[in-house]
Amino acid sequence: xxxxxxxxxxxxxxxxxxxxxxxxxxxxxxxxxxxxxxxxxxxxxxxxxxxxxxxxxxxxxxxxxxxxxxxxxxxxxxxxxxxxxxxxxxxxxxxxxxxxxxxxxxxxxxxxxxxxxxxxxxxxxxxxxxxxxxxxxxxxxxxxxxxxxxxxxxxxxxxxxxxxxxxxxxxxxxxxxxxxxxxxxxxxxxxxxxxxxxxxxxxxxxxxxxxxxxxxxxxxxxxxxxxxxxxxxxxxxxxxxxxxxxxxxxxxxxxxxxxxxxxxxxxxxxxxxxxxxxxxxxxxxxxxxxxxxxxxxxxxxxxxxxxxxxxxxxxxxxxxxxxxxxxxxxxxxxxxxxxxxxxxxxxxxxxxxxxxxxxxxxxxxxxxxxxxxxxxxxxxxxxxxxxxxxxxxxxxxxxxxxxxxxxxxxxxxxxxxxxxxxxxxxxxxxxxxxxxxxxxxxxxxxxxxxxxxxxxxxxxxxxxxxxxxxxxxxxxxxxxxxxxxxxxxxxxxxxxxxxxxxxxxxxxxxxxxxxxxxxxxxxxxxxxxxxxxxxxxxxxxxxxxxxxxxxxxxxxxxxxxxxxxxxxxxxxxxxxxxxxxxxxxxxxxxxxxxxxxxxxxxxxxxxxxxxxxxxxxxxxxxxxxxxxxxxxxxxxxxxxxxxxxxxxxxxxxxxxxxxxxxxxxxxxxxxxxxxxxxxxxxxxxxxxxxxxxxxxxxxxxxxxxxxxxxxxxxxxxxxxxxxxx
Numbered sequence: 001x002x003x004x005x006x007x008x009x010x011x012x013x014x015x016x017x018x019x020x021x022x023x024x025x026x027x028x029x030x031x032x033x034x035x036x037x038x039x040x041x042x043x044x045x046x047x048x049x050x051x052x053x054x055x056x057x058x059x060x061x062x063x064x065x066x067x068x069x070x071x072x073x074x075x076x077x078x079x080x081x082x083x084x085x086x087x088x089x090x091x092x093x094x095x096x097x098x099x100x101x102x103x104x105x106x107x108x109x110x111x112x113x114x115x116x117x118x119x120x121x122x123x124x125x126x127x128x129x130x131x132x133x134x135x136x137x138x139x140x141x142x143x144x145x146x147x148x149x150x151x152x153x154x155x156x157x158x159x160x161x162x163x164x165x166x167x168x169x170x171x172x173x174x175x176x177x178x179x180x181x182x183x184x185x186x187x188x189x190x191x192x193x194x195x196x197x198x199x200x201x202x203x204x205x206x207x208x209x210x211x212x213x214x215x216x217x218x219x220x221x222x223x224x225x226x227x228x229x230x231x232x233x234x235x236x237x238x239x240x241x242x243x244x245x246x247x248x249x250x251x252x253x254x255x256x257x258x259x260x261x262x263x264x265x266x267x268x269x270x271x272x273x274x275x276x277x278x279x280x281x282x283x284x285x286x287x288x289x290x291x292x293x294x295x296x297x298x299x300x301x302x303x304x305x306x307x308x309x310x311x312x313x314x315x316x317x318x319x320x321x322x323x324x325x326x327x328x329x330x331x332x333x334x335x336x337x338x339x340x341x342x343x344x345x346x347x348x349x350x351x352x353x354x355x356x357x358x359x360x361x362x363x364x365x366x367x368x369x370x371x372x373x374x375x376x377x378x379x380x381x382x383x384x385x386x387x388x389x390x391x392x393x394x395x396x397x398x399x400x401x402x403x404x405x406x407x408x409x410x411x412x413x414x415x416x417x418x419x420x421x422x423x424x425x426x427x428x429x430x431x432x433x434x435x436x437x438x439x440x441x442x443x444x445x446x447x448x449x450x451x452x453x454x455x456x457x458x459x460x461x462x463x464x465x466x467x468x469x470x471x472x473x474x475x476x477x478x479x480x481x482x483x484x485x486x487x488x489x490x491x492x493x494x495x496x497x498x499x500x501x502x503x504x505x506x507x508x509x510x511x512x513x514x515x516x517x518x519x520x521x522x523x524x525x526x527x528x529x530x531x532x533x534x535x536x537x538x539x540x541x542x543x544x545x546x547x548x549x550x551x552x553x554x555x556x557x558x559x560x561x562x563x564x565x566x567x568x569x570x571x572x573x574x575x576x577x578x579x580x581x582x583x584x585x586x587x588x589x590x591x592x593x594x595x596x597x598x599x600x601x602x603x604x605x606x607x608x609x610x611x612x613x614x615x616x617x618x619x620x621x622x623x624x625x626x627x628x629x630x631x632x633x634x635x636x637x638x639x640x641x642x643x644x645x646x647x648x649x650x651x652x653x654x655x656x657x658x659x660x661x662x663x664x665x666x667x668x669x670x671x672x673x674x675x676x677x678x679x680x681x682x683x684x685x686x687x688x689x690x691x692x693x694x695x696x697x698x699x700x701x702x703x704x705x706x707x708x709x710x711x712x713x714x715x716x717x718x719x720x721x722x723x724x725x
Contacts, residue, residue: 025143032150040157044120052116052163053088057081058101059108066577067602068098068240072248074472074710075486075513078493079558080577082511082529086112089491089508095252095709098232098240099197103165116163123160126171133174134351137181137324138358148353148373152380155346166347169199174351176205177327180217181320185209189217193224200249201334208330211314212323239622246663251709254452255339258708259471263391263399264384265340268301271403274396277453279706280460281469281713285392291453299445302337305410307438309333311430312414321359325420328355329413336410346380356413359420368419372412378405455683459705464498464714471711476700477515478693479524479540483700484515485714495526495538498714504538506547519564519650519694523586525553526560533558535571554584554593563608564650568631570606570614575599581606581616583631596629597636605645610652617644617657626657641670641677647690647699653722656680656690656699667701671722680717681705688712692719 058071061080070076071093081091093101107115127149135145150156159166172195180188189209195202209217232241251257255269261283263274275287276294309329316322332352335341353376360369383401391399464483466473472488473496483498493511495504504512504526513527521540528536528547535557536550554560557571559579567587572579573595581597597603602619609615615628616636624644627636643659653672658665667680667687681687685705689712692699697719702712 022141022143025147029143029147029150032147032153035153036150036156039153040160041120041124044160044163045117048086048088048112048116049162050088050090052119053081053086053091053112054093054096055100055104055163055165056108056112056115057084057086057091058093058096059104060084061577062101062235063105063108064576068101068236069243070577071101071240072243072710074488075474075493078511079513079529079533082509083531083533085509085531087509090488092710095248095257097197097200098236098244099228100165100199102235103168103198119163120160123167126167127156130167130171130174130351133171133178134354137174137178138355139362140354140358144357145354148357148376149350151373151377152346152350154343154382155349155380158342159344159347162344164344165198166344169195169202170348170351172198173202173327173331173348177324177351177355180214180327181324185214185216186220186223189214189220189222190224192217193221193228196221196225197228201338204334204337205327205330207310208313208326211310212318212326242622248709250663253339254449256708257340258711260340260708262340263387263396265342266384266400266402266406267338267340268403269298269339271396271400272298272301274399277706278457278460280463281466282707287393287396291457292450295449295453296446299449300442303438303441303445305336306333307434307441309414310437311434312417314430316417321362321420322417324355325359325417328352329417332410332413336406343380343382343384349376349379352413356416360416363420365416365419368412368416372409372416375405375409375412378402379409452684456685456705458683459681459687459703459715462715462717464700464716466500466713468500470713471708473714474702474712475514475689476691476702476714477517478691478698478700479517480521480694481540483691483714483716484517484524485702486511486513486515502544504545504547504550510547512547514559516560516562516569518562518566520566521694523562523566523569525562525569526550527558528552529558532556535560535569557582557593559605561606561608563612564610568608568612568614570608572603572606573599579603581614581629583614585631594633596631596633597627607646607648607655609648610650615639615646615648615655617646623660626655639670643668645689647692649692649719650694650696656692656701658686658688658690667699667717669699669720678720686710686712687715 057080074092077093078091107118131146131149135142172191176188176191192202192205206221259282261274261279263270272294274283276290278286278289313326316326328351331348335345335349356372357369379402387399387401470487474486476483476485486493487496491508492506493513494502494506495512495515496502506512509530511529513529515526517524524538524540525535526538528534534552535554536552538550554571556573559572561570569584569586571582573582578599579602580595580599581603582593582595584593585591604617606614606616612631613628615626617624617626623642626639626641626643626646628639629636643657645658647656655670657668659668664684665686665688666682667690668677669680670677683705687701687703690699690701698716699719700714700716703715704710704712
């Protein structure tokens, strides 16, 4: 009787636990869904945020036939945002692939907020479809699949609020896994190819296909990739893909996007860069300024993470349960290897957690399963709110809590694969092969990083002092009382002087670009960009002015340039993103401006010789080249110089310009009398927009060396004596 009583009590407790746990899970799920609706869905429905405006603007420009290669130019893209009337402070296309813009093309004809609401509806459907597919692939009840999905509180909120594409990406990866489990490997590979066209890093799954000998998936992936590239070339031409492959992708793969020292990126790459690489504005106080240490450790850590994962994968047999687990593992691996991640990237982590949780519970490893869910929650939690992002020295280790949680999550994931997967016996060749792969990857990575960092910091000594650590300071113009430039602020671009004084301020929706100052100092102009652009006069001295109070010189005009004597004002007028060169004679105010070069030549930059002739950069086949024309319409004369951003010296004998070399813009100096050229910069970064000082003794330019791609700061360089070319 006593034993039977105890047995009955134990059975009752077990029944109670079996009843309470599902009830608790449903209650938590309802709370998480309510939190998602109130903190993510409803706020996203009512306002425009940063990232959506970028995607939406790109889609509009694609729809209207603008040249895609210009999308990567920060100033140009911001101007298009103004002209489109998008009510958001800043816009930038950044390192996104050309295909990312195509997703929103169906919504591009709608007003901005209506387009975002349409995209939100699509994302809700995709999220529901993702949950349904994961439920069909595993043995977990629906409530647990949904619970893991909505534990990604911050990733889902930022994805919906910012109008991002990572719910779409998660759906594509889950769909590909579902197809693979049904034996449709070529189609699964093709779906991964589509996902990689949008965000690149799903291409990592090709390694899984090869290791699992899923050759149909490999063929499907490359067929989809080839089809996507062919479609892209047909839509955009070759140039955007050349620019992306040679200029954007190499820097993005190194983590040099936006602020590469920002600890909020929570990756080993960001932490190591923050510890060992100094940058005067963005990271002035590293633990120690030792780029060589960074060049050694960063590729070593990346190789260790990747090779250890591949070694675990290669020992797994090809049964259904193990294959699903490996799909989830590679979804997580892409996040672990990321050189810098934002919160919305982790929308794909739910897939990895669901399949690992399913395998662990089936194997009876409940504690490990619980630990994995806890780590998943920590990775997706708003840990960034509790730590400052500008920690110097040893304190930098406190600034990356999500990285620690993610690495712990990955360790548990690898352990789960080893413990629950169907392993093959170790083979003799495995250890030497994977050790050799690790050595090869590390050696190649160290060589590449060392080559990239060589000379990258040479411009630091010539960096102009800055009163603000602006993300972008661009398009400088030199005057006797300082250097004037456009500086990015939270709400747009203002005009500032090198002593930190704000010369012209502007409200959101108005931006100030391309100051132009006559060498004699009697005329100064700036582009004021709103729904259209105008060239307006500003004062070189005095108090800060508001953009609305500036006197307009020319309507429908951008990128101004002024001759040394102040007589000739040149500017561009765009036709669907292609520039036409116009000129105004300020000594004859009754005469209207006249067009010198049509938009079919796609003029991008201009400068004046002392005698009034104009040198400009325009499309010449697949390249940009320099041409000279007079102030009356005629036949331009090519200078046999390929490049952009021309700036004529005060004596008219030399031209500073930027030429493209291995994907980077390098500053160069051409002597027009000796027909020789001298490279002024050689680093693996961009040096653009040169401007001569009035005395001709130095050149000011914008450089992103040591910074994120396109996030330029101002530098100056002394001009070598003539004959040094």
